[in-house]
Every structure is written in C-alpha cells, then in structure tokens.
Amino acid sequence: MKSKLLITLFLAQYLLSGCSLFDRHEMAPDLAIQHVALTKHFEDEANELQTKIEEHKKFLSQFESKSYLFGRHANDLKAHSQEVIDLYQQAVTANQDMAEMLREADH
Template sequence: MTLKSLIVLVLAESLLSACSFMEPHAMDTDLAIQHEALAKHFEDEANELQTKIEEHKEYLSQFESQRYVYGRHANDLKAHSQEVIDLYQQAVTTNRDMAEMLREADH
C-alpha cells in the first residue's frame, strides 16, 4: 500500500466516523421554512434575470434602429443579443419551475 492510499483511507475513515457521532436531531429543522427560502431565492433570481432580458431587448432594438452606427457588426451584435435573451429566458423558466416545485413539495 502506498503512502497516498493510506492517507486517503485514514481521512475517509475519520470522516465516516465523525458522521456517525452526529445527532440526528441536529439536522432536524423545519423543511417548510427551508423550502420557502429556497423558492424565494429562485423567484428573486428569475426576477433579476428578467430585468437583464429587458436590458438586452433594449440593446437589440438599438442595434436594429441604429444600424448605421454599428456598421457591419450590427448583425453580429443582434445575433449575440438574441442568443443572450434566449439563454436568460431559459434560466428564468428553470428558476420559476424550481420555485414552483419547492412550493408544491411543502404541501
């Protein structure tokens, strides 16, 4: 057995033995409160992302209305902004779905 393997085994054993001494009541907290806090976090994150979507939509409309300012890069900037909007929209949907799932788990 190499020294590295021995060290890993000793660390794993100490970790497992430490977990066995934990009281089961130490982790017994109100899950409804935790679920609601996590759901609120997901909702807040979705709202923040929605704000970013609106910001990028403004950029997109600016790229479309002022093509002469951006020249040949206008199409690239429009495509990039649209891609960012789509990604943020997916994240908003996912965050709201997670919040809904957590709220349903409470009931």
C-alpha cells in the same frame, strides 16, 4: 419453535406499528423554512433575469434601429443579443419551475 415464531411476529408487528405513527408527509419546521427560503431565492433570481432580458431587448432594438452606428458588426451584435435573451429566458423558466416544484413539495 412456535413460541419463537410467535415472539418474532409480535416484535415485528410492534416495530411496524411504531413506524406508522410518523406522518411521512409532515415536514419538519426547519425544512419548511428552508423550502420557503429556497423558493424565494428562485423567484428572486427569475425576477433579476427578467430585468436583464428587458435590458438586452433595449440593446437589441438599438442595434436594429441604429445599425448604421455599429457598421458591419451590427448583425453580430443583434445575433449575440438575441442569443443572450434566449438563454436568459431559459434560465427564467428553469427558476420558475424550481420555485413551483418547491411550492408543491411544501404542501
């Protein structure tokens, strides 16, 4: 009975010591490359959205400065442009947060 317990404990210790050789924080090279690519994707997406924000800000300033050209729809167009700008800004923030999270996970 004692020998079975001793053998079981010995095997358990042997298996656990084998698992300790693996570094949990070390990332596989392929996974590291994917993290870098995904980080770049989120950064590129944030930059594209920032360009769209600038474009919609130009539209908004046009609606504000020349509202007489748009008639009674000027206020609707201004509100819509502001809403689109706000949504794009939220998307930029989300993409930047994801890129930062991936950068931290990569280290």
